[in-house]
Structures are given as structure tokens and as C-alpha cells.
Amino acid sequence: MSEPAPTPSDDALRAWFLGPRAENAELLERLLVEALRDHVFWRRNHHPEDGFTIHELDKRREAYDAAVATLTQELMGLLAELKRGVPFFSGRYKGHMAFEQTIASQVGYFAAMLYNPNNVAIEASPVTTRLELEVGRQLARMIGYDPASAWGHLTSGGTVANFEALWVARNVIYFPLAARGAADELGVRLEVTGPAGHRAPLASLDLPELLNIPAAPALDLWDELWQAAPRERVHDALLRHSLQALGYQDYALRLSEAFGDPLPPSVVLVAASAHYSWEKIVRALGIGSNQLVFVPLDDRYRLDPDALWERVVDLTHRRVPILACVSVCGTTEESAVDRLDLVQEVRSRAETELGVTFHLHSDACYGGYAAALTWDAEGRRRSAEELRAEFATGAEPAGPHDVRTREPSGAWPSEGWVRSMEALAETDSVTIDPHKLGYIPYPAGAIVFRDRRMRELVAIDPPYLLPTQGLGSSEDLFLGRFVFEGSKPGAAAASVWLSHKVLPLDERGYGRLIGRTVVGARRLYRALGEADLEPFRLVRLPEPDINIVCFILTHPSLGSLAEVNALNEGVYARMSLSEPGAQPDYIITRTRFQTPMYDGAVGPVLEALGTGTLEGWRSGGKAGLVVLRSTVMDPFMGFAGSGPDHTAGFVEALRAAACEALAALSGP
Numbered sequence: 247m248s249e250p251a252p253t254p255s256d257d258a259l260r261a262w263f264l265g266p267r268a269e270n271a272e273l274l275e276r277l278l279v280e281a282l283r284d285h286v287f288w289r290r291n292h293h294p295e296d297g298f299t300i301h302e303l304d305k306r307r308e309a310y311d312a313a314v315a316t317l318t319q320e321l322m323g324l325l326a327e328l329k330r331g332v333p334f335f336s337g338r339y340k341g342h343m344a345f346e347q348t349i350a351s352q353v354g355y356f357a358a359m360l361y362n363p364n365n366v367a368i369e370a371s372p373v374t375t376r377l378e379l380e381v382g383r384q385l386a387r388m389i390g391y392d393p394a395s396a397w398g399h400l401t402s403g404g405t406v407a408n409f410e411a412l413w414v415a416r417n418v419i420y421f422p423l424a425a426r427g428a429a430d431e432l433g434v435r436l437e438v439t440g441p442a443g444h445r446a447p448l449a450s451l452d453l454p455e456l457l458n459i460p461a462a463p464a465l466d467l468w469d470e471l472w473q474a475a476p477r478e479r480v481h482d483a484l485l486r487h488s489l490q491a492l493g494y495q496d497y498a499l500r501l502s503e504a505f506g507d508p509l510p511p512s513v514v515l516v517a518a519s520a521h522y523s524w525e526k527i528v529r530a531l532g533i534g535s536n537q538l539v540f541v542p543l544d545d546r547y548r549l550d551p552d553a554l555w556e557r558v559v560d561l562t563h564r565r566v567p568i569l570a571c572v573s574v575c576g577t578t579e580e581s582a583v584d585r586l587d588l589v590q591e592v593r594s595r596a597e598t599e600l601g602v603t604f605h606l607h608s609d610a611c612y613g614g615y616a617a618a619l620t621w622d623a624e625g626r627r628r629s630a631e632e633l634r635a636e637f638a639t640g641a642e643p644a645g646p647h648d649v650r651t652r653e654p655s656g657a658w659p660s661e662g663w664v665r666s667m668e669a670l671a672e673t674d675s676v677t678i679d680p681h682k683l684g685y686i687p688y689p690a691g692a693i694v695f696r697d698r699r700m701r702e703l704v705a706i707d708p709p710y711l712l713p714t715q716g717l718g719s720s721e722d723l724f725l726g727r728f729v730f731e732g733s734k735p736g737a738a739a740a741s742v743w744l745s746h747k748v749l750p751l752d753e754r755g756y757g758r759l760i761g762r763t764v765v766g767a768r769r770l771y772r773a774l775g776e777a778d779l780e781p782f783r784l785v786r787l788p789e790p791d792i793n794i795v796c797f798i799l800t801h802p803s804l805g806s807l808a809e810v811n812a813l814n815e816g817v818y819a820r821m822s823l824s825e826p827g828a829q830p831d832y833i834i835t836r837t838r839f840q841t842p843m844y845d846g847a848v849g850p851v852l853e854a855l856g857t858g859t860l861e862g863w864r865s866g867g868k869a870g871l872v873v874l875r876s877t878v879m880d881p882f883m884g885f886a887g888s889g890p891d892h893t894a895g896f897v898e899a900l901r902a903a904a905c906e907a908l909a910a911l912s913g914p
């Protein structure tokens with residue numbers, strides 16, 4: 247692989263982080279002190295006529311001294327304890343999706359934290375609520391939504407963001423049904439556009455038709471209903487018919503009374519690689535985990551669009567409504583990027599051929615920031631060819647032990663990768679975690695809806711936070727009205743905002759940063775392919791779509807999958823902080839591929855391992871397949887010859903851990 251030459255923006259990259267040996271300590275210190283001093287000036291100048299509350303003479307008293315001594319002592323204790331934390335900043339940490347944070351985000355957080363704004367409502371965060379909405383627009387632009395009609399905000403993380411996506415999706419999908427009941431009651435006639443583009447009177451639609459109105463016409467219907475009668479009456483009528491108010495039990499009873507048709511439970515389609523939070527979410531929303539339908543993966547760990555189409559056809563024949571389809575951009579285990587463009591095609595085809603639609607969501611909690619790669623500084627899309635020329639990762643030569651996939655390995659990124667990123671613009675909602683590939687401190691997740699009207703379907707007005715009447719957009723700045731969470735840190739918004747200012751969401755900033763991590767991941771991937779680990783054999787999973795490298799170690803003496811799993815568990819135990827007191831030189835993590843989720847993907851891996859068949863793996867149940875996993879979020883891995891050679895060190899650590907693990911397996 248020919249290394250791309252460092253460019254000026256690679257030099258900028260060296261100013262973005264504190265650095266593995268705190269090389270930029272002076273910079274960070276200067277900015278933190280600046281933020282603190284500036285805050286102090288603010289306090290000093292706030293009503294100076296008030297005089298002082300704490301006097302210099304108070305500071306000479308014994309109890310004051312004692313309190314300061316306690317504080318100092320306890321802080322020393324805390325600082326010492328904290329050193330047992332995880333060295334995310336080090337090139338030796340190749341575990342979970344965590345690295346250090348940008349200096350911008352650290353300083354932004356600290357500066358705003360001194361003011362402690364609460365982004366639940368503008369009156370508690372006059373500055374940071376605006377910053378949060380600006381971040382929402384920045385992310386919307388990166389996704390490819392029109393920032394003027396989209397709406398995004400921050401959450402405490404991806405789980406809550408995904409929860410909100412499905413909460414909103416459910417209310418939008420069920421809304422035409424509630425609107426039908428409310429319109430009948432109010433005696434108003436409305437029309438609505440169906441999935442194939444035909445307009446029809448709302449009153450003429452049957453139950454399946456009412457449940458298959460695409461989001462845009464459903465939201466038009468929302469607007470028209472509110473205009474058709476006095477607001478109070480619409481409000482009350484909707485409450486009598488909406489799932490939100492009735493809850494699932496009453497709702498199902500009403501439907502079978504009204505339509506003589508007990509509705510089969512609606513399902514949520516998710517890629518089989520989906521994060522486990524989806525199971526929590528369907529349980530919490532009362533949808534039920536039985537209604538979570540996994541769509542099989544292909545052998546690159548991406549949702550299989552053909553299998554999706556088959557599921558949609560089958561569900562339609564069984565009259566099962568589909569609430570949503572969740573596709574993943576950057577899977578948690580493998581960083582695989584679903585072919586979202588093909589998933590979107592499946593939905594279009596379902597609309598025209600089957601009269602069926604659903605909310606399309608991209609869970610881009612991990613991979614969303616990679617969309618920054620597809621934009622240049624002028625806001626134009628970059629082609630796959632341009633990106634390949636810039637990052638020059640080259641095609642991966644196939645090794646003798648490699649997993650054979652249908653799509654051969656090639657230079658990164660593929661045309662399909664770029665089309666998938668562009669297809670984010672076609673979804674209804676996207677979740678992105680700034681606290682993952684945004685390199686922002688926790689807590690910072692985000693959700694963006696393509697159509698800002700969607701938030702109205704979950705809006706609630708608490709009496710003590712009602713917006714002032716007649717102030718125009720003030721309603722817009724009262725986030726608590728539209729989001730699941732209440733109090734939330736304005737500091738997180740300032741943190742993300744400042745980081746986006748320093749690292750723009752295009753080729754100059756996050757695109758450059760993430761591109762470098764892809765180069766680093768590929769260097770590690772190649773090094774693992776070339777490593778001579780005799781007598782061990784290392785089987786790499788297919789090359790990553792972003793920056794997570796997965797592999798499995800085996801040894802000729804291991805005949806069964808259970809033994810191979812045990813070897814890899816042993817390697818993990820020696821290269822992680824899972825055991826108390828462990829001090830591994832390099833840190834990795836592991837995952838477990840399980841049936842039936844990974845049935846579509848795991849066949850070629852078992853073949854390359856030469857241990858067992860797909861049937862054998864399936865009958866192994868929960869034991870699954872243990873896979874070692876390394877996330878490369880360290881951008882400095884992407885430069886050859888600068889800093890320590892963590893690839894070679896990593897391979898050596900792997901060999902040592904494998905030898906020990908094997909010895910432990912065979913016993914004394």
C-alpha cells in the first residue's frame with residue numbers, strides 16, 4: 247500500500263488533540279485558563295453594586311481552611327484513582343469505539359459547564375439551545391437533508407436517539423388512522439395521498455391503506471386537520487383516537503370494533519447487525535420484542551436488500567403492517583455500511599408495487615460522521631474516485647486464509663459506499679453519536695428528522711415551561727416540548743458546536759480525520775494478513791467499511807469451534823482490562839456472532855477456519871463464534887514512520903497472548 251503524502255490538513259490534525267504524550271498540553275492549558283478567567287470576569291461584572299458574599303477575612307478562618315484542605319486532599323485521591331482508567335488516548339488502545347476527544351470539544355464543554363446551562367428550555371439556556379439547534383442543522387446538511395425543513399437535536403446518546411426515532415415513526419405511521427377517527431367525529435372531509443401517489447378521501451380508506459401513508463402526506467394531513475376545525479376541538483378529538491393517548495390495549499380493542507379487523511401487531515424490520523438498543527426500545531415502547539424482525543446480512547455484514555424485499559413481500563401477504571425499517575451505517579461490531587441506496591430502492595418498490603410503506607431510519611450512531619468524507623469545502627459531493635485517489639489505500643491482496651466473499655476486496659471506498667452515504671438524504675431520520683466518531687466527550691448523541699413537522703406528533707406542553715405567547719419562534723427554542731429527555735447539558739451542545747467549527751463536517755475536518763482512521767485500520771488489517779504467527783493461524787473477517795478490524799485466531803490442535811472460541815476468549819482476557827489488575831500492552835475487545843442474526847454472514851468464516859459447518863454453528867446456540875475486534879479511531883495510525891510502530895507491537899502482543907492462552911487451554 248503506497249502511503250499518501252501528508253498534506254497541510256494532516257498538520258492541522260496534530261493540533262486537534264491533546265496527544266498521546268500530552269504533546270499539546272500547553273495549548274489545552276492556555277485555553278482552559280482563558281475560559282475560566284473569562285467566566286470569572288463575567289461574575290465580577292455582574293451587578294458589581296451587590297458587593298461580596300465571601301470576604302478575604304472569611305478565608306482566614308479555621309473551618310474555611312479545613313474545608314479547603316479536605317477538598318484538596320480528596321481531589322488528590324480522586325486524581326490518583328482516575329489513573330486506573332482506560333488509556334483511550336494511546337495508540338495501544340484498540341478496543342471499543344472510543345478515543346480521546348478533540349481539544350475544541352474539551353474546551354467548549356468546560357467553558358459552557360461553568361455556566362451550567364440546561365437545554366430543556368431557552369429560558370435556562372439562552373445561548374446553548376441555539377448552539378444545539380445549529381448543530382442539528384450542521385448534521386442535517388452533512389446527511390444531505392435540507393437544513394431549512396429538517397430538524398435535529400442532541401440526546402444523551404444513541405440509545406435515546408434511536409428510541410426517539412421509533413417513537414416518532416410510530417406516531418407518524420399511526421397518525422392517519424387517528425386523523426380518520428377525529429375527522430369523522432368533527433365532521434370534516436379530508437383527502438390524503440397514498441404510497442403510489444394517488445389522492446383519495448380519507449374516509450374511503452381501509453385499515454391497511456390508512457397504515458401505509460408515507461410520512462410527507464401524513465404530515466400534510468396533520469396540517470390540514472388542524473386547519474379544518476378549532477384547535478381545542480382537534481386536540482380533544484385526536485386524543486380520543488390516538489395510540490399515544492389510548493395505549494396499545496385500548497387501541498387494539500377500538501380497531502377491532504371500528505374496522506371489524508383485529509390488527510396484526512406491527513413489526514419493526516432491523517438489520518440483523520443492529521445494536522442491542524433496538525431490543526430495549528421495542529420493549530420500552532410496548533411494541534414488543536416479538537415484533538422485532540431481523541433482516542439477514544450478506545457476507546460483508548451488510549443488510550441484504552434481496553432478503554429485505556422478501557420479508558416485505560411476505561409480511562404484506564400476511565397483512566402485517568411495517569412500522570419502520572432500521573438500516574445501519576457503521577455497525578457496532580464490524581463498522582459495516584449497509585447499502586442504504588438499495589434499501590431505499592426496496593422501499594420505493596414496495597410503495598409502487600405493493601402499496602406498502604414504512605419509516606426508513608438509518609442508525610448511523612457509529613458511522614454517521616463518515617458522511618463528512620463525501621463533501622468538499624464548497625459543499626459539493628466528492629466522488630468515490632476522488633476519495634480513492636486521496637487516501638490511496640489500494641486493493642487488499644487476498645491471503646491464503648482469507649474469508650472468501652462474493653464481492654471481492656477492493657480499494658476504499660467503493661462506489662456503493664459513497665452511494666450509501668448519499669442515500670442518507672433519502673431516509674426519514676438518522677441518528678449519529680458525536681460521542682463516537684465525533685470525538686466529543688460523553689454525553690452526546692443526536693437525531694435528525696428529514697421533516698421538522700414530525701416532532702409535533704410527540705409534542706407535550708408542561709404548564710411551567712409553556713412558551714410565551716406571541717414571541718414567534720420562541721416555541722422552537724423550547725426543546726423539552728419535542729424531545730424525550732428533559733434537563734440536558736448545554737455544555738454538550740457547546741462542545742459539539744465548537745468542535746464542528748474547528749473540524750468542519752467536510753473533507754477539511756471530520757472527513758480528513760475519519761479518512762485517516764480508515765487508512766490506519768487498513769494498515770492494521772494488512773499487517774494482520776502478513777503476520778507470521780506460526781503455528782497459529784489468523785483468519786481476518788472481510789475488510790472493514792470504516793475502521794473496525796475483526797479477526798479470529800486458531801491453532802492446528804484445535805478441532806472444534808468450542809476450542810477455537812476458548813482460545814480467542816483467552817487472547818481477549820490477556821489483551822483487555824476485563825481481569826482486575828490487568829496491564830496489557832495492547833488492548834482489544836471481542837464480540838460473539840450469534841445465530842440466527844449472523845447466519846447469512848458467518849459461513850465463509852467457518853470455512854476459512856476449517857472448524858465445523860453452518861449447521862453445527864447453529865446448533866451451538868448462544869455459544870456463537872467469538873471474534874476479536876479492534877476499533878482504530880486513532881488517526882495517527884494512518885501515518886507511516888511518525889511515532890511508535892503500533893502495528894508491529896500489536897502483532898507481537900497478539901502472538902504472546904495466543905501462546906499463553908493455548909498453554910492455559912491444554913492445562914498443566
Ligand SMILES: *Cc1c(COP(=O)(O)O)cnc(C)c1O
Nearest residue numbers: 403404405521523578609611612
Ligand atoms: C453505540 C451505538 C448505539 C447506541 O449508542 P449509545 O450512545 O451507546 O447509547 C446504537 N447504534 C449503533 C449502531 C451504535 O454503534
